Amino acid sequence: MSLPTHVRLVEVGPRDGLQNEAQPISVADKVRLVDDLSAAGLSYIEVGSFVSPKWVPQMAGSAEVFANIRQQPGITYAALAPNLRGFEDALAAGVKEVAVFAAASEAFSQRNINCSISESLQRFAPIMEAARQHGIRVRGYVSCVLGCPYEGQVRAEQVAPVARELFDMGCHEVSLGDTIGTGTPAATRRLFDVVAAHIPREQLAGHFHDTYGQALANVYASLLEGINVFDSSVAGLGGCPYAKGASGNVASEDVLYMLQGLGIETGIDLAQLIAAGQRISTVLGRANGSRVARARSAQ
Numbered sequence: 009m010s011l012p013t014h015v016r017l018v019e020v021g022p023r024d025g026l027q028n029e030a031q032p033i034s035v036a037d038k039v040r041l042v043d044d045l046s047a048a049g050l051s052y053i054e055v056g057s058f059v060s061p062k063w064v065p066q067m068a069g070s071a072e073v074f075a076n077i078r079q080q081p082g083i084t085y086a087a088l089a090p091n092l093r094g095f096e097d098a099l100a101a102g103v104k105e106v107a108v109f110a111a112a113s114e115a116f117s118q119r120n121i122n123c124s125i126s127e128s129l130q131r132f133a134p135i136m137e138a139a140r141q142h143g144i145r146v147r148g149y150v151s152c153v154l155g156c157p158y159e160g161q162v163r164a165e166q167v168a169p170v171a172r173e174l175f176d177m178g179c180h181e182v183s184l185g186d187t188i189g190t191g192t193p194a195a196t197r198r199l200f201d202v203v204a205a206h207i208p209r210e211q212l213a214g215h216f217h218d219t220y221g222q223a224l225a226n227v228y229a230s231l232l233e234g235i236n237v238f239d240s241s242v243a244g245l246g247g248c249p250y251a252k253g254a255s256g257n258v259a260s261e262d263v264l265y266m267l268q269g270l271g272i273e274t275g276i277d278l279a280q281l282i283a284a285g286q287r288i289s290t291v292l293g294r295a296n297g298s299r300v301a302r303a304r305s306a307q
């Protein structure tokens with residue numbers, strides 16, 4: 009399969025990147041991050057989450073963040089919604105695209121959203137219905153597609169039915185998440201090969217965490233499988249509160265650098281993206297998790 013000529017990066021830094029942070033981050037800093045990412049040319053930014061603040065306190069201010077970002081035409085500003093309550097809160101905050109999230113492993117589903125996989129899918133049904141009524145697009149996530157922190161190895165055959173169900177419910181795109189970053193390129197290729205028998209490749213996305221240093225290789229493996237949408241996080245921010253030891257998502261800057269080297273278009277400005285990552289890393293008081301950003305800053 010030839011490489012795509014264009015790739016869409018779904019920037020999950022403000023949500024997946026920040027949700028695990030223990031230190032308080034002001035609404036102003038979150039807003040600045042989203043505005044910086046808009047200016048860098050991202051066409052899709054996951055801004056926050058309408059989940060229980062008891063479960064994920066860092067996302068509690070998402071409505072305020074939405075109220076203060078400068079939304080630019082042509083950019084999708086999305087949020088997670090785990091249930092109808094979350095969807096209604098998102099709607100009230102003016103969100104135009106939401107994401108529902110399921111898992112391929114029962115244990116992770118219980119720890120993350122306090123219900124079984126099948127109960128989670130039932131919870132999403134009224135969201136899909138309400139979304140249709142309000143003209144809101146819904147993206148779907150499947151977590152633990154290449155490994156689970158509680159159950160170990162996860163087979164592609166476990167992932168495919170969950171992904172298919174989300175697709176059949178009306179999710180326009182299904183993102184497959186290597187939540188704990190244990191996947192390798194061969195497993196990634198097999199995963200997409202199996203799932204693509206159920207969902208068109210153009211409607212699948214890859215979401216790789218870099219815990220084992222495999223994320224960029226897995227993005228490349230996915231490109232070879234005809235996947236052209238990837239979730240990534242500026243400065244490699246992130247981790248999942250319900251996957252102990254999980255490190256950040258693949259850094260957006262590193263993915264962009266590789267795509268540029270492959271001659272693949274994204275519409276994103278690398279220098280501006282690096283500046284956005286440097287700024288939030290300074291706010292968080294930590295080293296930038298993007299190797300490209302570190303290398304460029306050292307020049």
Ligand SMILES: CC(C)(COP(=O)([O-])OP(=O)([O-])OC[C@H]1O[C@@H](n2cnc3c(N)ncnc32)[C@H](O)[C@@H]1OP(=O)([O-])[O-])[C@@H](O)C(=O)NCCC(=O)NCCSC(=O)C[C@@](C)(O)CC(=O)[O-]
Pocket residue numbers: 024027057058059060061062063064088090091093094095097109120121122149150151152185186187215248249250
């Ligand atoms: C799903 C629930 C709510 C179930 O949690 P529950 O405790 O079973 O829910 P409940 O319906 O019994 O409600 C309990 C309390 O939460 C409130 N509540 C209920 N719903 C909401 C809501 N939407 N917003 C605000 N509050 C809410 C509700 O009102 C009630 O409040 P109380 O009466 O105790 O004061 C909870 O488990 C939850 O919020 N989980 C979120 C977990 C999460 O955000 N995880 C991280 C995102 S997933 C991820 O990172 C993976 C991904 C997507 O990036 C891909 C990958 O890498 O794999």
